[in-house]
Ligand SMILES: Nc1ncnc2c1ncn2[C@@H]1O[C@H](COP(=O)(O)OP(=O)(O)OP(=O)(O)O)[C@@H](O)[C@H]1O
């Protein structure tokens with residue numbers, strides 16, 4: 282149930298090649314997150330899996346059987362769209378029941394399942410409303426309800442939270458995570474928000490220009506990014522990169538060090554600089570330090586760190602936290 | 615228009631337009647109502663006199679009156695059925711990504727730009743004529759007896775002609791509505807297991823409901839007063855087979871020079887049109903809110 286495998290899948294729209302060639306294994310019950318910058322082909326890849334776009338080449342296997350030419354309705358997948366794509370003229374109840382109705386399920390059984398889904402998503406009070414009379418978060422839950430009632434082999438989410446405000450996003454993130462714990466169904470989730478990716482995923486797939494840069498668990502990607510792109514993409518604030526002299530002393534073309542792996546001191550250290558902007562977040566302070574040797578480095582300090590604009594500061598990178606990259610941007614062991 | 619002051623200014627400024635429109639409507643309406651109570655025949659000028667409701671009495675008891683009502687309804691309903699169904703089908707077709715889509719769309723809209731009299735004459739003389747018409751030619755070329763459309767099936771022929779004229783309008787409005795349908799909704803329903811027919815029934819048709827309502831309302835208003843097509847093709851005949859209310863008013867007032875009777879007919883037509891309008895609004899107007 283729910284294993285998905287892509288073999289040399291590629292996609293071109295006319296002349297534009299959006300996805301050159303992708304191999305990917307998703308095992309049953311896994312929560313896989315696709316991340317990447319805007320326009321890198323995340324949605325396209327998801328739509329290929331859903332069957333909403335035809336592949337230009339390659340094979341898609343769902344549950345071990347070739348589904349490359351299977352129409353979307355026969356793949357047994359459910360999708361939650363970024364715009365929710367609820368049916369505006371149907372009540373919430375009929376929206377959630379729609380896939381069951383299409384499957385020809387008997388009315389009582391369908392109503393039972395709708396009620397169960399609504400109860401688990403806190404939608405019971407809204408069952409008779411139209412989507413237009415719901416808030417963004419409620420709509421999102423209806424879309425999820427519509428996806429879960431038919432008990433699919435896998436869920437596909439395309440940036441489901443990007444239309445919600447920050448607080449609601451955190452809430453819904455937890456709910457989706459809980460849903461995955463409950464159902465244990467495979468989920469593929471597209472986002473460009475790396476916090477969502479880190480918190481939700483069992484496995485993150487980092488995409489760039491239609492290519493997979495790295496696949497791994499959130500912590501693997503954080504600890505051992507395979508290349509400069511992944512190193513810069515995962516982690517917030519982003520990793521600092523230093524080339525030239527400092528890098529050569531470590532035997533690399535470029536070295537990276539995360540803001541949280543720099544020890545700060547107002548008296549002595551390896552690199553000296555002046556504090557530029559200091560962003561006080563309460564729990565943390567992010568310092569943008571202009572090094573005396575040129576270049577700017579972001580460093581994380583605790584919330585009470587006593588510096589202000591223009592003060593002198595010394596940074597000492599923690600020796601075992603360096604990431605070393607060669608001239609092509611690939612990780613050196 | 616938030617403040618009292620600006621609201622007063624706005625009222626003042628739209629006054630001329632409102633007065634003009636009211637005059638434009640009310641003066642002819644008032645005159646029609648006034649004439650309808652007069653004995654006013656153009657063959658005997660200067661003898662106008664007050665007759666009360668006699669004109670109405672004669673108009674409503676005229677045997678052709680009920681025929682005219684029936685014909686009007688047949689015409690309206692027949693054309694509505696054809697244009698709405700045909701419009702939906704054509705809109706669905708034109709919405710497909712086909713080669714030469716732009717040209718196809720222009721061609722579909724084309725009949726709308728042909729004047730009613732001209733198109734009716736073309737249909738009458740070039741297509742439906744039992745001797746020279748294209749249909750007669752086609753029938754003869756496969757060895758069939760040519761069919762005299764306007765003689766044998768006058769009402770059906772007029773419905774055909776009028777439908778041909780109004781189909782583009784319906785298609786155009788429905789096509790725009792169709793294009794505003796969110797494709798993600800269609801994709802979602804596809805993933806939910808809906809086939810093409812179910813997608814049409816549950817997603818597309820409800821989305822088109824509002825546009826269809828607009829088409830029906832507007833078309834009804836125009837179809838209640840179809841005149842030119844009847845005048846140049848059948849002259850309301852044979853007998854009263856194609857006389858609708860508008861045409862009856864015309865025969866009364868102009869062919870019989872009876873301005874009073876014609877005006878009474880006109881007032882009756884206005885009242886009937888309003889009844890139909892209220893009825894329609896009640897029935898389908900709720901699609902327009904929300
Ligand atoms: N139907 C199409 N025809 C041509 N090009 C397309 C089509 N759909 C997508 N593309 C192109 O494919 C590329 C990937 O698009 P895609 O929607 O997958 O990006 P994405 O990673 O989902 O971005 P975002 O995070 O902004 O949603 C883009 O450059 C886009 O312009």
Ligand SMILES: [Mg+2]
Nearest residue numbers: 323324325440
């Ligand atoms: Mg996208």
